[in-house]
Amino acid sequence: MRRKFVAGNWKMNGSANSIRELLQGIREGAAEVAAVELAVFPSFVYLGLVEQQLSDSSIGWGAQNLSEHASGAHTGEVAGSMLQDFHCDYVIVGHSERRTLYGETDEIVARKFATARKIGLKPILCVGETLQEREQGVTEAVVERQIKAVLDLEGISGFADAVIAYEPVWAIGTGRTATAGQAQEVHAFIRAKLAQLDSALASQVRILYGGSMKAANAAELLAMPDIDGGLIGGASLEAKEFLAIAKAGC
Numbered sequence: 001m002r003r004k005f006v007a008g009n010w011k012m013n014g015s016a017n018s019i020r021e022l023l024q025g026i027r028e029g030a031a032e033v034a035a036v037e038l039a040v041f042p043s044f045v046y047l048g049l050v051e052q053q054l055s056d057s058s059i060g061w062g063a064q065n066l067s068e069h070a071s072g073a074h075t076g077e078v079a080g081s082m083l084q085d086f087h088c089d090y091v092i093v094g095h096s097e098r099r100t101l102y103g104e105t106d107e108i109v110a111r112k113f114a115t116a117r118k119i120g121l122k123p124i125l126c127v128g129e130t131l132q133e134r135e136q137g138v139t140e141a142v143v144e145r146q147i148k149a150v151l152d153l154e155g156i157s158g159f160a161d162a163v164i165a166y167e168p169v170w171a172i173g174t175g176r177t178a179t180a181g182q183a184q185e186v187h188a189f190i191r192a193k194l195a196q197l198d199s200a201l202a203s204q205v206r207i208l209y210g211g212s213m214k215a216a217n218a219a220e221l222l223a224m225p226d227i228d229g230g231l232i233g234g235a236s237l238e239a240k241e242f243l244a245i246a247k248a249g250c
């Protein structure tokens with residue numbers, strides 16, 4: 001059985017005060033959704049605060065990115081070992097905003113995935129097509145290419161402790177959600193691709209959906225057989241909404 005996982009990607013939002021308030025709200029409701037794993041992903045600079053607020057809770061945390069390098073002359077970058085100092089469980093790699101706004105190629109993303117795994121951080125690999133790619137009918141080819149880059153470097157065993165997030169770029173921050181059917185189709189495709197290499201492992205890997213997921217559409221998405229949770233952007237910035245999404249997965 002795959003335990004449902006609801007993760008909040010806060011992106012470049014929040015302040016020390018708003019984060020304290022948000023986490024208090026999430027903590028207050030967490031027991032009610034204990035069947036679902038919860039985690040939050042603040043900006044690097046708030047990881048210490050988040051650790052302080054959550055270390056005695058069941059809620060996990062992680063970072064939104066990491067450097068592919070272990071240390072050295074990389075001004076402005078953050079190493080995986082630094083994330084471990086803040087006891088991160090997870091790290092997001094290859095978010096579409098990193099790919100499109102900051103030029104992260106499939107190969108860079110794969111190297112970040114490998115760097116995370118090497119030190120025991122669980123990567124959440126984001127994949128997904130743009131609107132143009134969907135309209136051209138190449139959704140599966142794009143997602144397959146993004147996953148293949150990781151498989152080439154790490155092999156199928158690289159996915160043992162990893163999580164995949166299918167985030168169609170056209171659904172991110174647009175209010176336009178993939179239908180449950182559209183998302184399920186891609187999730188099933190991803191699982192089938194992994195199953196060709198290791199069916200036992202493929203049946204264990206959690207595949208989250210991301211893209212304008214909110215309380216109002218969560219139940220339908222989470223009812224799909226291959227949708228194991230959500231990677232939530234905007235709706236994770238409000239405790240009530242975030243918890244309501246988790247509730248839909250219970």
Ligand code: 13P
Nearest residue numbers: 009172173211212233234
């Ligand atoms: P939204 O939920 O704001 O569409 O963002 C999704 C996302 O990018 C999560 O990583």
